[in-house]
Amino acid sequence: MKKLFMMFSIKKILAALFLIGFTGNVLKAQISPPGLGDANTALWTAFGVRRQLDSLGKKQALSYIAVGRKSSPDNNNLLSKQAILVLNHEVYHSFAPHQQYSYALSYRRQPQYENSAPYEKESTEQEFRIYGRYAYTFDLGKKWKLKNTVRQEFRKFFAADFSKVEEDFQLRTRIKSQLTYNLSPKNNQKLALSAEALFSISHFNEPDPQWTSFGYREMRIAAYYIFNIPNTPFTVDVGYMNDLIRDSRSIHHGGVHYLAADLIWNIPYHKN
Numbered sequence: 001m002k003k004l005f006m007m008f009s010i011k012k013i014l015a016a017l018f019l020i021g022f023t024g025n026v027l028k029a030q031i032s033p034p035g036l037g038d039a040n041t042a043l044w045t046a047f048g049v050r051r052q053l054d055s056l057g058k059k060q061a062l063s064y065i066a067v068g069r070k071s072s073p074d075n076n077n078l079l080s081k082q083a084i085l086v087l088n089h090e091v092y093h094s095f096a097p098h099q100q101y102s103y104a105l106s107y108r109r110q111p112q113y114e115n116s117a118p119y120e121k122e123s124t125e126q127e128f129r130i131y132g133r134y135a136y137t138f139d140l141g142k143k144w145k146l147k148n149t150v151r152q153e154f155r156k157f158f159a160a161d162f163s164k165v166e167e168d169f170q171l172r173t174r175i176k177s178q179l180t181y182n183l184s185p186k187n188n189q190k191l192a193l194s195a196e197a198l199f200s201i202s203h204f205n206e207p208d209p210q211w212t213s214f215g216y217r218e219m220r221i222a223a224y225y226i227f228n229i230p231n232t233p234f235t236v237d238v239g240y241m242n243d244l245i246r247d248s249r250s251i252h253h254g255g256v257h258y259l260a261a262d263l264i265w266n267i268p269y270h271k272n
């Protein structure tokens with residue numbers, strides 16, 4: 001009953017965020033951690049470069065490199081195992097008041113571990129991902145903003161030598177709401193709370209070629225503190241994320257608990 005209550009409460013929070021109105025300005029989001037699989041704790045760190053692509057500030061690009069580490073299922077050492085390497089490039093366009101779309105390419109390299117102790121590394125899986133995102137942001141007074149996002153992904157998987165793996169490819173839909181509070185204009189300090197639901201359908205190579213059913217897979221809840229480093233072009237995001245993976249071992253003890261930190265270098269527009 002406790003687990004059902006927790007999941008029901010999370011769904012109510014996400015629904016409430018989406019039912020609030022639609023007006024406002026587009027926000028710059030932090031670099032959110034990816035799912036790192038079943039674990040107790042995880043660490044995500046990223047370095048990104050955000051470039052303004054036009055003089056009006058309507059177009060920008062964000063490129064980043066990131067690494068993740070995670071614990072084994074039987075301990076809480078978030079530095080225990082290498083979890084992922086990510087290279088990502090995304091282009092954003094604020095094409096109308098309050099509205100933004102983006103498109104991206106991503107490469108991910110992720111070790112796979114055995115399911116039983118001592119959880120040794122079994123293989124390495126590569127992922128190539130393309131995705132598109134649409135966002136609508138609105139104001140809730142002078143200090144509050146709410147950004148609603150729908151993101152559609154195509155994920156293709158390979159072994160380290162580019163041979164086939166069990167999961168061939170996946171189509172995934174992500175629905176996210178992020179509520180941001182402007183703490184202070186000094187150093188542009190903000191607090192951001194978000195909830196994201198993930199739904200997917202996969203095609204498998206093994207044991208026989210087949211499709212899974214489309215359905216709910218994960219819920220990711222995050223809280224971030226965002227600020228600019230004084231007298232520099234850098235923004236820092238420090239946060240926590242809880243990843244609730246359906247039918248996982250970790251969901252029975254509250255999900256996977258992430259600590260996350262990003263450093264973003266903001267480069268203004270320069271006319272050639």
